[in-house]
Amino acid sequence: xxxxxxxxxxxxxxxxERTTIERRPVGEFDVLIDIKFAxxxxxxxxQAQEGWGEAIFPMVPGHEIAGVVAEVGPGVTKxxxxxxxxxxxxxxxxxxxxxxxxxLEQYCAKGNVPTYNGIGKDGEPTYGGYSxxxxxxxxxxxxxxxxxxxxxAAPLLCAGITLYSPLRHWNAGPxxxxxxLGMGGLGHMGVKIAHAxxxxxxxxxxxxxxxxxxxxxxxxxxxxxxxxxxxxxxRGSLDLIVSTVSAPLGLDQYLALLKTDGAFxxxxxxEEPVSLNLFSVIGGRKTLAGSGIGGIQETxxxxxxxxxxxxxxxxxxxxxAEINEAYERVQSSDVRYRFVIDTATI
Ligand code: NAP
Ligand code: ZN
Numbered sequence: 001x002x003x004x005x006x007x008x009x010x011x012x013x014x015x016x017e018r019t020t021i022e023r024r025p026v027g028e029f030d031v032l033i034d035i036k037f038a039x040x041x042x043x044x045x046x047q048a049q050e051g052w053g054e055a056i057f058p059m060v061p062g063h064e065i066a067g068v069v070a071e072v073g074p075g076v077t078k079x080x081x082x083x084x085x086x087x088x089x090x091x092x093x094x095x096x097x098x099x100x101x102x103x104l105e106q107y108c109a110k111g112n113v114p115t116y117n118g119i120g121k122d123g124e125p126t127y128g129g130y131s132x133x134x135x136x137x138x139x140x141x142x143x144x145x146x147x148x149x150x151x152x153a154a155p156l157l158c159a160g161i162t163l164y165s166p167l168r169h170w171n172a173g174p175x176x177x178x179x180x181l182g183m184g185g186l187g188h189m190g191v192k193i194a195h196a197x198x199x200x201x202x203x204x205x206x207x208x209x210x211x212x213x214x215x216x217x218x219x220x221x222x223x224x225x226x227x228x229x230x231x232x233x234x235r236g237s238l239d240l241i242v243s244t245v246s247a248p249l250g251l252d253q254y255l256a257l258l259k260t261d262g263a264f265x266x267x268x269x270x271e272e273p274v275s276l277n278l279f280s281v282i283g284g285r286k287t288l289a290g291s292g293i294g295g296i297q298e299t300x301x302x303x304x305x306x307x308x309x310x311x312x313x314x315x316x317x318x319x320x321a322e323i324n325e326a327y328e329r330v331q332s333s334d335v336r337y338r339f340v341i342d343t344a345t346i
Contacts, residue, residue: 004021015324038066039159251275
């Protein structure tokens with residue numbers, strides 16, 4: 001075991017503070033990663049506040065990890081010391097179920113092992129990326145392409161893949177009108193990726209405050225959902241809406257924006273149920289779906305795609321001492337567009 005520095009929430013809703021945690025010894029197929037940057041996902045906040053149900057404390061959040069391999073186990077074949085790598089939302093899965101075999105490890109029938117707030121195969125709690133080092137099996141470690149700086153690559157490991165996977169699955173591309181609902185950490189990656197895939201991109205945001213940014217990142221249109229005219233103008237016009245909204249939302253008015261056979265795909269994970277009138281999907285044969293992160297191979301594909309297209313995330317780099325303030329700003333939709341912790345400050 002190695003003792004390393006970390007930032008942890010000691011209990012639900014308590015401010016995060018500096019502490020130390022134990023990392024397991026580097027096993028046969030493990031890599032030891034010297035973490036350089038860790039993104040702050042809204043999921044970190046939901047979990048640190050126990051908004052999704054009972055959680056494990058102390059909690060070291062962080063599932064947008066970018067760093068450099070510092071040591072490899074004797075059986076490791078995919079990585080060498082010095083490689084630039086990333087870790088996302090899961091660090092293991094059963095590897096045997098149909099989903100794992102199909103590269104859908106995020107939907108592992110036995111449940112994947114989350115990067116934090118989970119129990120590893122060794123029976124110990126998992127601790128995430130707000131830390132200086134982590135030990136991860138090579139099969140759940142991603143390669144960060146040379147063209148991407150580690151700081152802007154970190155948020156791709158969750159925000160990037162969470163948008164890439166549904167946009168690919170629902171065929172966002174040329175000739176498709178795609179809306180991204182919520183212009184936050186996930187949403188801004190949705191704009192970049194949908195644009196790079198060739199879709200016509202609309203942002204649906206609460207206000208027009210971030211309109212200039214949205215257009216710069218690749219949106220063709222930008223509407224405020226606080227303006228009732230938005231819902232008149234866009235009625236029946238969209239092929240796909242991906243919602244990244246972190247709070248409960250009435251779905252009916254958004255489903256009305258879809259064309260016949262359009263799909264509303266939810267990736268936002270609010271703590272409370274949402275309301276829906278089923279007539280909203282009956283008329284127009286609409287699909288209401290959800291999507292969770294992406295598989296390991298697909299995550300690698302997403303990293304390569306972003307590098308080819310020359311973009312990472314838009315970030316605000318912070319020191320570890322600023323984490324609690326950053327949490328407050330994320331909760332008030334005041335982030336452009338992802339806080340990333342410089343782990344050298346832990
Ligand atoms: P974020 O940066 O806080 O972005 C969420 C955006 O939602 C905000 O920027 C805001 O956009 C909009 N929003 C927030 N409150 C709202 C409200 N009351 N009404 C309408 N819109 C509101 O959060 P994030 O890190 O992108 O994460 C978004 C959600 O996705 C979280 O619930 C997170 O847990 C979840 N998530 C899911 C997955 C998955 O695999 N499915 C993966 C990662 C995260 P505007 O300011 O533009 O209105
Ligand atoms: Zn996340």
